């Protein structure tokens with residue numbers, strides 16, 4: 001074969017490869033891309049699996065398969081299949097790459113195990129620790145962090161617009177420090193740059209997840225992506241070391257529970273660091289994006305904001321003190337619906353990744369061993385078959401479960417902000433407690449006003465991220481009971 005012929009064959013193959021990749025993208029996103037936009041879309045999809053779905057009109061009810069650069073992906077859409085994939089742990093373990101990318105950050109802790117005995121043991125350990133963080137232990141700390149945040153915000157509010165993203169990340173990390181270490185984040189002087197290390201890790205992890213499936217060598221992937229994890233882990237390590245010279249906190253903390261009375265000798269133990277980093281990543285990142293988006297939604301829907309304020313003030317007046325108990329927080333029906341609806345439209349973990357343990361059939365579709373199975377809360381929560389006017393923000397749809405998916409069986413598997421099955425989020429009640437208190441305290445102290453009326457653009461890393469910082473204005477409100 002002469003050079004010109006082999007060149008033509010090669011060019012044909014490359015062209016075919018590109019066409020395949022483009023087809024994949026357009027079947028997933030159902031957009032017809034032209035010229036440079038095609039290339040841009042490929043780059044975006046590699047950085048964020050969510051971008052594969054973001055333009056979809058969310059109508060499909062069966063599993064959809066596609067390929068991308070030689071890899072096979074399946075998006076599961078039917079309620080019964082979702083239940084099966086998320087509940088049959090042994091048939092559909094967590095995808096090995098998502099477990100692998102976490103390892104340099106969180107070592108041998110829960111998130112980094114695919115499934116089986118090793119994961120079960122870690123999970124039991126985490127659940128036992130979290131069970132001890134009862135509302136009685138946690139509520140005073142959340143109120144403490146919230147009061148501090150309100151004071152800072154009152155000063156910042158005078159200066160004009162405030163960064164919702166910054167408020168959210170500072171508050172989330174303050175609460176995380178309270179429950180992990182029993183101290184305020186001020187005491188350890190965490191900079192915004194250091195907090196960004198978790199987000200940077202997630203960005204590189206999202207690339208690694210997609211590239212792994214294309215057959216790139218693990219060695220190269222480790223070189224490219226694992227080092228990002230070190231900087232994030234270093235923050236938690238620094239906090240543990242900083243605590244060395246201080247007294248062991250007397251009240252319950254996750255740190256104390258993990259090392260018992262041997263705090264001084266064992267706090268550098270890598271298992272303790274693994275567990276603490278494992279809890280700080282989801283706690284910090286999922287909570288930050290949710291808190292930011294809650295501020296956006298409050299500003300965007302002043303009528304709902306007004307209802308939240310009325311509900312909070314009425315309850316507090318009735319009870320005569322502002323620090324409500326967990327049972328009292330649950331009686332705030334509209335506030336809980338507002339939070340549920342925010343988590344529906346913006347699920348902080350937009351895509352869950354699973355892998356068939358062998359060749360397996362889902363509905364009519366054959367999913368081969370080593371393919372990747374997506375269950376995407378983002379897609380399910382916006383699906384036309386399961387929700388009335390899915391793209392509308394309407395907290396009322398949750399009052400008495402009045403959304404279209406009224407059959408509990410369906411609702412249980414299509415509304416899954418905290419996942420489903422054995423790997424369901426162990427931090428759910430802690431997260432909800434914090435977010436409800438955040439909503440109450442913000443609307444009682446401030447009127448939240450949007451700065452510009454543009455919907456926030458999001459990108460799916462491991463958790464949902466905002467492409468640009470989000471700003472709001474806060475107008476202080478005179479209070480009765482403080």
Ligand code: HEM
Nearest residue numbers: 110111282283286348349352417418419423425426427431
């Ligand atoms: C709005 C806040 C949060 C949301 C929406 C959320 C959502 C989720 C979801 C969907 C999963 C399951 C992932 C999968 O199945 O692949 C998960 C797992 C997990 N979450 Fe959360 N989470 C939140 C807050 C928290 C908090 C505050 C903590 C810590 C106290 C936490 C700790 C964890 C851990 C350790 C896992 C891994 C469980 C395992 O793999 O067995 N999360 N989270």
